[in-house]
Amino acid sequence: MPKIVILTGAGISAESGLKTFRDNNGLWENHRVEEVATPEAFAANPDLVYRFYNLRRASLAETRPNSAHAALAELEQHLGSEDFLLVTQNVDNLHEQAGSQRLLHMHGELTKARCTACQSVHEWPNPLDATSRCPACHNTASLRPHIVWFGEMPLYMSEIYQALAECDVFVSVGTSGNVYPAAGFYQEAKAFGARTIELNLEPSANARDFDEGHYGPATKVVPEFVAKVKTGAYG
Ligand code: APR
Numbered sequence: 327m328p329k330i331v332i333l334t335g336a337g338i339s340a341e342s343g344l345k346t347f348r349d350n351n352g353l354w355e356n357h358r359v360e361e362v363a364t365p366e367a368f369a370a371n372p373d374l375v376y377r378f379y380n381l382r383r384a385s386l387a388e389t390r391p392n393s394a395h396a397a398l399a400e401l402e403q404h405l406g407s408e409d410f411l412l413v414t415q416n417v418d419n420l421h422e423q424a425g426s427q428r429l430l431h432m433h434g435e436l437t438k439a440r441c442t443a444c445q446s447v448h449e450w451p452n453p454l455d456a457t458s459r460c461p462a463c464h465n466t467a468s469l470r471p472h473i474v475w476f477g478e479m480p481l482y483m484s485e486i487y488q489a490l491a492e493c494d495v496f497v498s499v500g501t502s503g504n505v506y507p508a509a510g511f512y513q514e515a516k517a518f519g520a521r522t523i524e525l526n527l528e529p530s531a532n533a534r535d536f537d538e539g540h541y542g543p544a545t546k547v548v549p550e551f552v553a554k555v556k557t558g559a560y561g
Pocket residue numbers: 334335336337338340341346347348349359415416433499500501502503504505525526527528530542543544545
Protein backbone atom coordinates (compact mmCIF):
# COMPACT_ATOMS: atom_id res chain seq x y z
CA MET A 327 0.00 0.00 0.00
CA PRO A 328 1.36 3.48 -0.81
CA LYS A 329 1.78 6.13 1.88
CA ILE A 330 -0.34 9.08 0.75
CA VAL A 331 -0.46 12.73 1.81
CA ILE A 332 -3.40 14.75 0.51
CA LEU A 333 -3.56 18.56 0.58
CA THR A 334 -7.00 20.10 0.06
CA GLY A 335 -8.08 23.66 -0.65
CA ALA A 336 -11.31 25.59 -1.15
CA GLY A 337 -12.10 23.79 -4.44
CA ILE A 338 -13.07 20.58 -2.63
CA SER A 339 -15.81 22.42 -0.73
CA ALA A 340 -17.09 24.44 -3.71
CA GLU A 341 -19.72 21.88 -4.68
CA SER A 342 -20.97 21.88 -1.08
CA GLY A 343 -21.82 25.55 -1.62
CA LEU A 344 -18.83 27.26 0.07
CA LYS A 345 -17.25 29.96 -2.04
CA THR A 346 -13.58 29.64 -3.01
CA PHE A 347 -11.27 32.62 -2.48
CA ARG A 348 -9.79 33.44 -5.83
CA ASP A 349 -12.76 32.58 -8.08
CA ASN A 350 -14.68 35.66 -6.89
CA ASN A 351 -12.57 38.59 -8.12
CA GLY A 352 -10.38 38.33 -5.05
CA LEU A 353 -13.35 38.89 -2.75
CA TRP A 354 -14.30 36.49 0.01
CA GLU A 355 -18.04 36.82 0.75
CA ASN A 356 -17.86 40.45 -0.47
CA HIS A 357 -14.82 41.39 1.62
CA ARG A 358 -11.22 41.93 0.60
CA VAL A 359 -9.07 39.50 2.62
CA GLU A 360 -7.13 42.43 4.12
CA GLU A 361 -10.38 43.66 5.72
CA VAL A 362 -11.11 40.42 7.56
CA ALA A 363 -8.19 37.97 7.43
CA THR A 364 -5.19 39.76 8.92
CA PRO A 365 -4.11 40.49 12.51
CA GLU A 366 -4.13 44.20 11.56
CA ALA A 367 -7.78 44.00 10.49
CA PHE A 368 -8.70 42.36 13.80
CA ALA A 369 -6.86 45.05 15.77
CA ALA A 370 -8.47 47.85 13.75
CA ASN A 371 -12.03 46.53 13.56
CA PRO A 372 -12.58 43.50 15.80
CA ASP A 373 -16.38 43.67 15.55
CA LEU A 374 -16.30 43.34 11.76
CA VAL A 375 -13.89 40.40 11.97
CA TYR A 376 -15.91 38.64 14.72
CA ARG A 377 -19.10 39.16 12.68
CA PHE A 378 -17.51 37.89 9.49
CA TYR A 379 -16.34 34.62 11.09
CA ASN A 380 -19.59 34.25 13.09
CA LEU A 381 -21.48 34.25 9.76
CA ARG A 382 -19.05 31.74 8.22
CA ARG A 383 -19.37 29.49 11.30
CA ALA A 384 -23.18 29.70 11.27
CA SER A 385 -23.27 28.75 7.58
CA LEU A 386 -21.59 25.42 8.40
CA ALA A 387 -24.83 24.25 10.07
CA GLU A 388 -26.45 23.97 6.62
CA THR A 389 -23.37 22.76 4.76
CA ARG A 390 -22.82 19.09 4.02
CA PRO A 391 -19.78 17.26 2.69
CA ASN A 392 -19.87 16.13 -0.94
CA SER A 393 -18.71 12.94 -2.64
CA ALA A 394 -15.10 14.22 -2.85
CA HIS A 395 -14.90 14.59 0.96
CA ALA A 396 -16.54 11.17 1.30
CA ALA A 397 -14.05 9.58 -1.11
CA LEU A 398 -11.09 10.86 0.94
CA ALA A 399 -12.61 9.44 4.14
CA GLU A 400 -13.05 6.14 2.30
CA LEU A 401 -9.41 6.27 1.12
CA GLU A 402 -8.26 6.65 4.73
CA GLN A 403 -10.34 3.59 5.68
CA HIS A 404 -8.79 1.67 2.81
CA LEU A 405 -5.15 2.59 3.52
CA GLY A 406 -5.36 2.82 7.31
CA SER A 407 -4.42 5.98 9.22
CA GLU A 408 -0.70 4.97 9.38
CA ASP A 409 -0.37 5.38 5.62
CA PHE A 410 -2.62 8.38 5.20
CA LEU A 411 -2.53 12.03 6.19
CA LEU A 412 -5.04 14.67 5.12
CA VAL A 413 -3.82 18.26 5.38
CA THR A 414 -6.40 20.92 4.65
CA GLN A 415 -6.14 24.66 4.13
CA ASN A 416 -9.90 24.84 4.64
CA VAL A 417 -11.36 26.16 7.88
CA ASP A 418 -14.72 24.42 7.33
CA ASN A 419 -15.50 21.08 9.03
CA LEU A 420 -16.59 19.11 5.97
CA HIS A 421 -13.74 16.58 6.11
CA GLU A 422 -14.62 15.65 9.69
CA GLN A 423 -18.33 15.56 8.84
CA ALA A 424 -17.43 13.06 6.09
CA GLY A 425 -15.55 10.89 8.61
CA SER A 426 -11.87 11.75 8.03
CA GLN A 427 -9.79 11.09 11.15
CA ARG A 428 -6.11 11.81 10.51
CA LEU A 429 -6.66 15.40 9.53
CA LEU A 430 -4.63 18.57 10.13
CA HIS A 431 -6.23 22.01 9.69
CA MET A 432 -3.11 24.02 8.84
CA HIS A 433 -5.07 27.31 8.53
CA GLY A 434 -7.18 26.78 11.67
CA GLU A 435 -10.85 25.95 12.21
CA LEU A 436 -14.03 28.00 12.12
CA THR A 437 -15.54 25.92 14.93
CA LYS A 438 -12.82 26.91 17.44
CA ALA A 439 -11.66 29.99 19.35
CA ARG A 440 -8.17 30.74 20.66
CA CYS A 441 -7.26 32.80 23.71
CA THR A 442 -4.57 35.38 23.04
CA ALA A 443 -3.90 35.64 26.80
CA CYS A 444 -3.30 31.96 27.68
CA GLN A 445 -3.08 30.41 24.14
CA SER A 446 -5.71 27.76 24.94
CA VAL A 447 -7.93 26.59 22.07
CA HIS A 448 -11.63 25.79 22.60
CA GLU A 449 -14.49 24.30 20.63
CA TRP A 450 -16.69 27.33 19.92
CA PRO A 451 -20.00 26.47 18.22
CA ASN A 452 -21.65 29.80 19.11
CA PRO A 453 -21.05 33.43 18.08
CA LEU A 454 -17.81 34.92 19.38
CA ASP A 455 -17.34 38.58 20.35
CA ALA A 456 -15.36 40.87 22.62
CA THR A 457 -17.52 39.93 25.62
CA SER A 458 -16.80 36.18 25.25
CA ARG A 459 -14.91 34.75 28.24
CA CYS A 460 -12.00 32.29 27.95
CA PRO A 461 -13.03 29.03 29.67
CA ALA A 462 -9.40 28.45 30.76
CA CYS A 463 -8.08 31.80 32.08
CA HIS A 464 -11.46 33.61 32.36
CA ASN A 465 -10.25 36.72 30.55
CA THR A 466 -12.73 38.59 28.42
CA ALA A 467 -11.81 40.28 25.14
CA SER A 468 -8.95 37.82 24.65
CA LEU A 469 -10.66 35.23 22.42
CA ARG A 470 -10.20 35.37 18.67
CA PRO A 471 -11.25 33.08 15.82
CA HIS A 472 -8.88 30.08 15.63
CA ILE A 473 -7.93 31.04 12.08
CA VAL A 474 -4.44 31.51 10.65
CA TRP A 475 -4.54 34.96 9.11
CA PHE A 476 -2.26 36.33 6.41
CA GLY A 477 1.15 37.02 7.89
CA GLU A 478 0.75 34.33 10.59
CA MET A 479 2.49 30.95 10.81
CA PRO A 480 0.38 27.96 9.69
CA LEU A 481 -0.17 25.15 12.21
CA TYR A 482 1.36 21.63 12.43
CA MET A 483 4.27 22.45 10.11
CA SER A 484 6.77 19.95 11.54
CA GLU A 485 4.26 17.06 11.37
CA ILE A 486 3.38 18.01 7.81
CA TYR A 487 6.98 18.25 6.60
CA GLN A 488 7.78 14.90 8.19
CA ALA A 489 4.84 13.27 6.37
CA LEU A 490 5.87 14.91 3.08
CA ALA A 491 9.34 13.44 3.43
CA GLU A 492 7.95 9.94 4.08
CA CYS A 493 5.11 9.67 1.55
CA ASP A 494 5.06 7.77 -1.75
CA VAL A 495 2.28 9.85 -3.30
CA PHE A 496 1.37 13.51 -2.73
CA VAL A 497 -1.98 14.75 -4.01
CA SER A 498 -3.09 18.38 -4.22
CA VAL A 499 -6.88 18.82 -4.46
CA GLY A 500 -8.83 22.00 -5.25
CA THR A 501 -6.16 24.57 -4.47
CA SER A 502 -4.90 27.35 -6.72
CA GLY A 503 -1.30 27.04 -5.51
CA ASN A 504 -1.03 30.72 -4.62
CA VAL A 505 -0.51 30.63 -0.87
CA TYR A 506 2.74 29.41 0.69
CA PRO A 507 3.88 27.28 2.42
CA ALA A 508 1.09 24.92 1.20
CA ALA A 509 1.80 25.83 -2.43
CA GLY A 510 5.34 24.44 -2.02
CA PHE A 511 4.40 21.07 -0.46
CA TYR A 512 4.49 19.23 -3.79
CA GLN A 513 8.12 20.29 -4.32
CA GLU A 514 9.08 19.08 -0.86
CA ALA A 515 7.39 15.68 -1.41
CA LYS A 516 8.94 15.39 -4.87
CA ALA A 517 12.43 16.13 -3.50
CA PHE A 518 12.00 13.09 -1.23
CA GLY A 519 10.90 10.89 -4.14
CA ALA A 520 7.09 11.03 -4.03
CA ARG A 521 4.87 10.94 -7.12
CA THR A 522 2.96 14.22 -7.28
CA ILE A 523 -0.62 14.48 -8.52
CA GLU A 524 -2.93 17.44 -9.00
CA LEU A 525 -6.74 17.11 -8.94
CA ASN A 526 -8.41 20.42 -9.71
CA LEU A 527 -11.11 22.08 -11.77
CA GLU A 528 -8.42 23.54 -14.00
CA PRO A 529 -4.61 23.48 -14.06
CA SER A 530 -3.24 25.49 -11.10
CA ALA A 531 -0.32 27.93 -11.11
CA ASN A 532 2.16 25.02 -10.70
CA ALA A 533 0.34 22.41 -12.79
CA ARG A 534 3.16 21.59 -15.19
CA ASP A 535 5.50 20.61 -12.33
CA PHE A 536 3.22 17.78 -11.15
CA ASP A 537 3.82 14.24 -12.42
CA GLU A 538 0.10 13.81 -13.13
CA GLY A 539 -2.94 16.09 -13.36
CA HIS A 540 -6.64 15.23 -13.58
CA TYR A 541 -9.02 18.10 -14.24
CA GLY A 542 -12.74 18.44 -13.56
CA PRO A 543 -15.06 19.01 -10.60
CA ALA A 544 -13.78 17.51 -7.34
CA THR A 545 -16.90 15.32 -7.03
CA LYS A 546 -15.78 13.57 -10.22
CA VAL A 547 -11.97 13.54 -10.15
CA VAL A 548 -11.49 12.70 -6.45
CA PRO A 549 -13.72 9.57 -6.40
CA GLU A 550 -12.05 8.48 -9.67
CA PHE A 551 -8.60 8.88 -8.12
CA VAL A 552 -9.62 6.93 -5.00
CA ALA A 553 -10.99 4.11 -7.18
CA LYS A 554 -7.65 4.03 -9.02
CA VAL A 555 -5.67 3.77 -5.76
CA LYS A 556 -7.87 0.83 -4.78
CA THR A 557 -6.96 -1.00 -7.99
CA GLY A 558 -3.31 -0.88 -6.86
CA ALA A 559 -2.26 1.65 -9.53
CA TYR A 560 0.06 3.45 -7.08
CA GLY A 561 1.58 0.41 -5.39
N1 APR B 1 -13.64 21.14 -8.01
C1 APR B 1 -12.27 21.20 -7.97
N2 APR B 1 -11.59 22.36 -7.93
C2 APR B 1 -12.30 23.50 -7.92
C3 APR B 1 -13.72 23.51 -7.94
C4 APR B 1 -14.38 22.26 -8.00
N3 APR B 1 -15.70 22.17 -8.04
N4 APR B 1 -14.12 24.82 -7.93
C5 APR B 1 -13.02 25.57 -7.89
N5 APR B 1 -11.92 24.79 -7.89
C6 APR B 1 -10.50 25.18 -7.86
C7 APR B 1 -10.19 26.50 -8.55
O1 APR B 1 -9.94 26.27 -9.93
C8 APR B 1 -8.94 26.95 -7.80
O2 APR B 1 -7.76 26.43 -8.40
O3 APR B 1 -10.17 25.37 -6.52
C9 APR B 1 -9.10 26.31 -6.41
C10 APR B 1 -9.45 27.30 -5.30
O4 APR B 1 -8.39 28.19 -5.14
P1 APR B 1 -8.41 29.35 -4.03
O5 APR B 1 -9.71 30.05 -4.09
O6 APR B 1 -7.18 30.14 -4.22
O7 APR B 1 -8.37 28.55 -2.64
P2 APR B 1 -7.15 27.90 -1.87
O8 APR B 1 -6.10 27.45 -2.84
O9 APR B 1 -7.71 26.92 -0.93
O10 APR B 1 -6.60 29.15 -1.06
C11 APR B 1 -5.52 28.94 -0.19
O11 APR B 1 -5.63 31.18 0.62
O12 APR B 1 -7.14 32.84 1.13
C12 APR B 1 -6.24 31.94 1.66
O13 APR B 1 -6.10 30.93 3.77
C13 APR B 1 -6.89 30.98 2.61
O14 APR B 1 -6.71 28.58 2.79
C14 APR B 1 -6.83 29.66 1.88
C15 APR B 1 -5.61 29.82 1.01
